[in-house]
Amino acid sequence: MLISEKLIDLNxxxxxxxxxxxxxxxxxxxxxxxxxxxxxxxxxYTREAEISTSLGYQVAVPHGKTNAVxxxxxxxxxxxxxxxxxxxxxxxxxxIGVPEAEKGNSYLTILANIARRIIDxxxxxxxxxxxxxKKVIEIIDPTDD
Amino acid sequence: xxxxGITACTAGIAHTYMAQSxxxxxxxxxxxxxxxxxxxxxxxxxxxxxxxxxEADVVILGVDVSIEGEERFEGKPVYETSVSSCVTEPEKxxxxxxxxxxx
Numbered sequence: 001m002l003i004s005e006k007l008i009d010l011n012x013x014x015x016x017x018x019x020x021x022x023x024x025x026x027x028x029x030x031x032x033x034x035x036x037x038x039x040x041x042x043x044x045y046t047r048e049a050e051i052s053t054s055l056g057y058q059v060a061v062p063h064g065k066t067n068a069v070x071x072x073x074x075x076x077x078x079x080x081x082x083x084x085x086x087x088x089x090x091x092x093x094x095x096i097g098v099p100e101a102e103k104g105n106s107y108l109t110i111l112a113n114i115a116r117r118i119i120d121x122x123x124x125x126x127x128x129x130x131x132x133x134k135k136v137i138e139i140i141d142p143t144d145d
Numbered sequence: 146x147x148x149x150g151i152t153a154c155t156a157g158i159a160h161t162y163m164a165q166s167x168x169x170x171x172x173x174x175x176x177x178x179x180x181x182x183x184x185x186x187x188x189x190x191x192x193x194x195x196x197x198x199x200e201a202d203v204v205i206l207g208v209d210v211s212i213e214g215e216e217r218f219e220g221k222p223v224y225e226t227s228v229s230s231c232v233t234e235p236e237k238x239x240x241x242x243x244x245x246x247x248x
Contacts, residue, residue, distance in 0.1 A: 050155065051209070055232040061159045065186070098158055098186070108158065108187045115162035119170055119232075 002107055003141050005133045006031040007075040012093075017085050021045070021062055024075040024095040032070065033097060039068035040097060052086035059118050060085045063096035072098045072107045074114065076136060078127070092127055094118075114140060146177040148242065149193050150205035153212050154228040157185030164207045164231035165191075171235035181205075184212050193217070203242045207231035222246050 007027050014020035021044055029037040043064035047053070054060035060083075075095040082089040096111060117123040126139050150168065154160035165181040172179035182193045195217070198204070204218045206225040224242035231238050 047156065051227075051229055053159070055160070055163065055229050061163070063156060063159055065156045065158065094159075096158060098156075105187075108185075111158050112162040112183070112185065112187065112190075115159040116166040118163055119166040 001141075002072060002074045002110055003076065003137055004031055005137070007033075007073060008133045008136055009075075009077045010131055010133065010136070012077045012079050012083075014079075015081070015083060017048075017060075017083055018045070020077065020079070020083055020093060021048070021095065024062075024077055024093070027075055028073055028095070028097060031073070033073040034068055035070045036068040040064050040066060043068060044095070054085035054088045054090050056088065057118060057124060058082075058089065058091045059094070059124065060090045060092075061094045061096065061115070061118070063098075065098050065100055067100045069097040069099045072105075072111075074111065074140065076127075076140060092124060110141060110143060146203075146243070147197075147201045148172060148177055148179040148203055148205060148239065149181070149197055149201040150179070150207065151182045151184060151193075151212055152207040152228055152231060153184040154209050157187075160209075160228045160232060161185040164228045164235075167232050167235040168205065168207070168238065171239055175236065175239060177239065184208075189213060203246050205231070205238060205242045207238065 025041045043066040053062045077093040152161045152164040161183050183190050204223045207228045209228045222245040224245045
C-alpha cells in the first residue's frame with residue numbers, strides 16, 4: 001500500500017514549505033517507510049531546489065528517489081489556508097518517496113496514474129472537500145484495499 | 146491537426162505524467178488529436194509508432210533530460226520545451242508548437 005491513514009494530514013499547521021516537507025517526512029518515518037529520514041529530507045530539498053514541484057493547480061508534488069526510502073509511499077496533506085510554494089498558493093501536497101533505480105514496479109504505475117489525475121479538476125475538488133482519511137485513500141489510490 | 150510528443154522529467158515519477166495529462170487535456174479542449182509518449186521511471190510508455198509520427202503535423206518535446214529515440218522525429222517540425230511549461234501552460238505550449246508548422 002502506497003498510502004495509509006498515518007501518511008495523511010488533512011489540516012496541516014505548517015505555514016512554510018520547508019516545515020511542511022519536514023512534517024510529512026516525519027509522518028513517513030513514523031510509518032516505517034524510510035531507512036534514513038535525514039537523507040531522504042535532503043533528497044527532497046535538493047530536488048525542490050532544481051525546479052519547484054509546484055506547477056499550478058494549487059498542488060505541489062515534492063519527491064525523492066533515493067535508497068533512503070525503505071518502502072515506496074505517498075503522503076498527502078491539505079493546507080486550508082494555503083502555503084506559498086515558489087510564489088504560488090498551494091492547498092494540496094503530495095510527498096512521494098521511491099527507492100533508487102527500480103524499474104517496472106507496479107507502484108510506479110499507480111504513482112503515474114495519480115500524477116495524471118492531479119490535472120483533473122474533479123480529482124482535486126474531491127480532495128479539497130473531503131475530511132475523511134478513508135475517503136482520501138479511496139480517491140488517491142482506488143486500487144488499495 | 147495531429148500532434149505527437151514526449152514528456153520526460155528528472156525523476157520520472159510525477160511531472161512526466163502530469164505533463165502528459167495536461168497536454169492531452171489542452172489538446173482535447175482545442176480539438177486536436179494528440180498522443181504523448183512518456184519516458185519516466187518505468188521506461189517508455191504509450192510509445193509512438195512510426196505511422197503516428199509520420200502522420201503528425203508537429204512534435205512537442207517536453208523534456209528536462211535527454212530522451213531515447215529523438216532521431217525518430219528527423220525532418221519534422223519539433224517544438225522543444227520544459228516539462229514544467231507543459232504542466233503549467235499546456236495550451237500555450239501547443240500554440241507555440243503550431244507556429245513551428247507555419248514556418
